[in-house]
Amino acid sequence: DQQVKQNSPSLSVQEGRISILNCDYTNSMFDYFLWYKKYPAEGPTFLISISSIKDKNEDGRFTVFLNKSAKHLSLHIVPSQPGDSAVYFCAASDGRTGNQFYFGTGTSLTVIP
């Protein structure tokens, strides 16, 4: 059963606008969340993370928001750039039981110039 869900397989955004990618999880024990970015024919690369003790983490154009009560997190990219076009994976782990990461199915972002 999928413990991490990304319900939007794809998203298109105009360059310069905000991109919002969403992720939901079912396991309330998850306490660490990450976003990975993947270009075609490459492995996923780490983008940004957030611990459950926070509700927001910002790194340049990228901000991740965590809503623990809703078991929901989102990635905001502002402003979006054509180079951001990639597949974005959300991942979660329960650090107390080990370093097993559960990934969503990914959202393919296209930033239109």
Add this chain to the structure above:
Amino acid sequence: DAGVIQSPRHEVTEMGQEVTLRCKPISGHNSLFWYRQTMMRGLELLIYFNNNVPIDDSGMPEDRFSAKMPNASFSTLKIQPSEPRDSAVYFCASSFGTGTGELFFGEGSRLTVL
């Protein structure tokens, strides 16, 4: 420092053949993961090792799949016999830490079983 190294990058084989995928994790990392990427399930964890010991192999789909980590610098994922539904991209990743360590992925091995 070199990243996670996987081989082969591409493998085309016929149904029933044995397939072996290889991975060299980043030196010093103590955890190694094998993932399979499919459209339906995204990045699906197959198995992970901690300090060369298999910790959770519940994601291994069938007995046809097996994985080994004979030492800290090498792991294999074997499929025997292979089937067309095994066609996917297989990623190896490594990390250092206990659940908050960043995962570093290899470039993947694209397997096609005819």
